[in-house]
Amino acid sequence: MIKSYLTGNSDNKSTDERQDDLEDKGFKAICDDREDLKYGSAGCSHVEAFKATKHGLKNFTLIFSNFVVAISVEAKKRKSQAMICFNCGPQKYPTRLHACLECIYFGCYQHKHIHEHAKTTKHNLAIDITWGYVYCYPCRDYVYDSELERIGKRKKWKANKLMGTAFAQYYTWEPTLHELEILKQNSQRRRISDNSYIGLRGLINLGNTCFMNCIVQALTHTPLLRDYFLSDKHICQFRDDPSMCLVCEMSRLFQEFYSGKSTPHIPFKLLHLVWTHARHLAGYEQQDAHEFFIATLDVLHRHCKGSNGPSNSNPHHCTCIIDQIFTGNLQSDVVCQYCKGVSTTIDPFWDISLDLGPSLHMRQQLAASSTTQTYCDESEPKSLLDCLERFTRPEHLGSSAKIKCSTCQINQESTKQLSMKKLPIVASFHLKRFEHSNRFHKKISTFISFPQYLDMSPFMASRRGCKPTIDPPSPSYANGSQLNENKYCLFAVVNHSGTIETGHYTAYVRQHKDQWFKCDDHIITRASVQDVLDSEGYLLFYHKEFLEYE
């Protein structure tokens, strides 16, 4: 069976090779200038001898694409049937199965069956079926050969492309020639230990600018944003005057934070840029941290534009780093109470603002009851989950807010329900502690508990019993891991203390997965998780626990 495949393939060699040429082009595009890199190429004399034989490279390529990566559906089937050690027999699952590169033999490494085969037949080389590494029996070790490595990589790349984009391969970083040069010139490496303070830096208050400082602390401790900025991915759009670019300024800020310096940083340039680009925030009076956060994201998003592909045509689908990290989609289902028809709209969001205190429904009920013994069928939210529950509850819009129903063709009473269509990587919650009306401004200081780990599954559109959307079900590994997609972990909390007129902002940020620090302008102190969870909470930042690489 295997033999027929190995030989039978040579008939359509010409089309195969043309195909390979095409793939090479794409492969080179991702491989940059790796090809020109000359490593100490050959692993050993045995590999050299093998490559020099007539069928050497061809055998390697065929075995690699059919058994190591199993490029087609048929290949997968063949592979599943071939996963047998010829010595152990079909009843035993082989551990570290290897294939001889000279003949049709499969043997396990665990019981040294592949070694025995090499010894008796003098077939020197075997390939690890799981990983594609080449083992040389005379050398008693795996060998590295750049040519074989290249063929293997190309086959893997091809297989991943065939698998579709849903699970695009995650590539490990390999330095280009240029980067190698830079690495050589800068031989000093910095390793960050678990108790390092690197990444922590106080920020000088420039006169009521704690609203900015706390947001900067939250942003600089957003894991994916940090990865983006520290890996220098920004391509600036301000060719004439890069000093006007807020993204560039953020890059410099990240450099400052991770420079290892311990003196407080003075963020005047950032403040100036935000003032320039978000005029409504200009001035030295105290501003709302939430407003500043949204304005900053907006300016960053605007300054990223164009650098990330062709999405300028569709303003609702931006792939800039800000949108990649912070944008989620909210589904709104309006149900006509007369015909029960549902109209669904989906809107992007950067954060979720949650109401505190009694709901409108509660206030109406309370007003209606004249006795001192007031009755109400719901209570004020006491936790983040309560808030989210209220946020996603169907709401009766009442007779004064009729909406035109597309089926009935007239205005009808309806209910509206919100739910999460797509969750962002970073979920930011804004607890609406500040109440502004034309008669009064007041702060709600009620304690709202929030968890360290948050599961958003109950608030998903797919779970809410709304109209199921027509999207095909997303590919999933299994039940367990699909649920994991909705799990979040707290990494920053912004707090407001004092009154609405004279208040002060501070932030808690997480470092190294489980250490917490309180950032009070230029003063940074260690804190416990409990300190964080006991705090009042104004803005809560959660990061997805598990990421699928796209």
Added chain:
Amino acid sequence: MDLKDKIDPMIDEVRHQAMRKLEENGKKDELKRMLRNRLNENQFDEKVAELCKNYMKDKNIETLTVDEILRNVTPEAHRIVPDSVKRELLTAIKGLITGDQQ
């Protein structure tokens, strides 16, 4: 020890069938990818590389083999796989083998 000898062949048989099934429908690649992502998130690669480097530090590179490194590093490497990752993978495999897609 006796009991283990009796159970092992059976487990092996089940394991073999399960693996074959996962290999055939391509789910094994998905699982591998998921595992890779999870380990990556936990800096598993870097940690294992560190273990290897530590082991190799005072060894003769010319005679050192992958086998030897493997023998010495594997127990510790197994230990540092986070429990949550093991659990998630197990649930995923269970789901795929019993075939209940939701």
